[in-house]
Amino acid sequence: MRTLAILCLLAGCGASPAEPSPAEPAARADAEPERDPLTAAREAFADGRCELPRGSDDATTRGPLIYAESESKRLHLDLTRPEGEGPHPVAALFHGGGFHGGDEDHLAGLARDLAAAGWAAARIEYRLAGREHPDFPAPVSDARCAVRYLRAEAADLGIDPERVVAIGFSAGGHLAAALALQADDGRLDGACLHGGPPDVRGAVAFYAPLDLRPEVPWDASADRLFTRFLGKPREEARALATLASPVSASDPKDAPLLVISAEDDAIVPRAVTEHALEQLSDAPHAHLVQAGAGHGFGLLGDEDPRATTCAVLAYLDAI
Template sequence: MLDHKLFYFIAGLTLGLALAFGPAVVRRVVNALEGPDRVAVYRTLDGHDLHLHVFSAKGQRPSTGAPALLLFHGGAWQYGSPEAFFPQCRVFAARGVSCISAEYRIASRHDTDPRAAVEDAHAALAYLRGHAGELGIDAARIAAGGGSAGGHLAAMLGVAADEALRPAAMVLFNPMLDLSPGKPDHHLVAEFWQAVSPFQMIDSAPPPSLILLGTEDREVPVASAQAFCDAVIGHGGRCELALYEGAKHGFFNLRENDRAYFDATNQRVAAFLAGLGWLSD
């Protein structure tokens, strides 16, 4: 917790920087002041620590712990930062859902491909389950989600070969679901696409799933998302596809002077979680 004098100093400095350099500075300072309650190292590889940014559920928690939402940022498995989902995490923590934004290996920083990112996603979920008590979360109510490439990682968790390792639910923002030949981004995984394409791996016991997608998304065709949902339902699962007319890739992000899609998608996710009995509608 910041000392109040330091807080006002930073607030004044922020205003000055914002006037001088624009709103991007404001976003960075807000993330610093309203950042995670805890940052945990969940994996260390080749001297690199990978972190989970934990926004703890506010209010009274059930004796079993709060439900949790583990989110992975987008960036084509090459770029991006956990800060991308900090705005959503603040929203859901205020609603009583612990929200965790994960760092994972990406090409620009670690010289890796999507297979490494998938490994990290499994490790992140395993860490949350193994440390659920100290984090105040319910190990049986952890949903995995993310945007674009991050949605792909969450979907890969949902189709894990060992059903016991799957999350309890999936919240997928314009996720890469079908990486087969002829699909967008196949070129990034052409040599090993069968190992990382969630659509082809759907089998029995898929977790309840929500997909949020813009109708004008060139990276994730509506037909691919619908096929994924149909396959989940065909294997006895539950899948909801929420379409946003005219929206493009990344539409759910918080933008300057435009909260419409941000607020709408957050409300839709909250309704989905309420349908699971994880929070009050």
């Protein structure tokens, strides 16, 4: 944010404008005010026109970097950075896969494209129920540890610890939303290599399950995934299912959450997401619905919905 200042020498205020001092430049009449990222996203989504950043050979990737150690394995992330010294804003990327599959390597192309847009991107590995069968809140704890690592090691990594944004897809979107809405809930913590708050500046959640409480009508296939994620059926673990629902927490001081749904999503239905977001009367958020899309569409690719891409780029630019 550029600070606006009007400089005037006392002896000359009623006459001609004063000359600005070299150490304190005059204000620019055309200086842009700080933009609200959610408003910027809505406007860009409605417009649907923007240039796509494209990855280049100037981006560099560092990793694997160990950010946490669980009982069964070391957890790592890979950081792709734009050229230049930085510090660069950084997006923590979380893949989808129903909490039991998927791979952070699938986000390598997105990381390079974000680097072309001036953002570092960390592809985060987290524990999966299908491989390590961790009990909740293990994946959320891993996400919190990853953010703590990025913030604590920011100087060495060339990133800005105050401009960390979480971006997640499907199950990864759940983790991104949890970082935005439940940052101060210590019940979600695990054993991290670094302390400090797991605060993010913002979060983008694509077609994410945001409310796992028993009264929410998910279909049988989703219920099976949630049972694996929680370690028991939702009906038998109401308190746990509530803790695993990012929308169960709502505070005006939460990081702004951008939720993106697919109009024809059969896995995370739009109506379920809309009902979940009704719980967020206090938290800053926006909900965009991509017309004609199903679950799993991407970001920044030529074949991906342009309106959504423009919205996310505008959101990041305003963060």
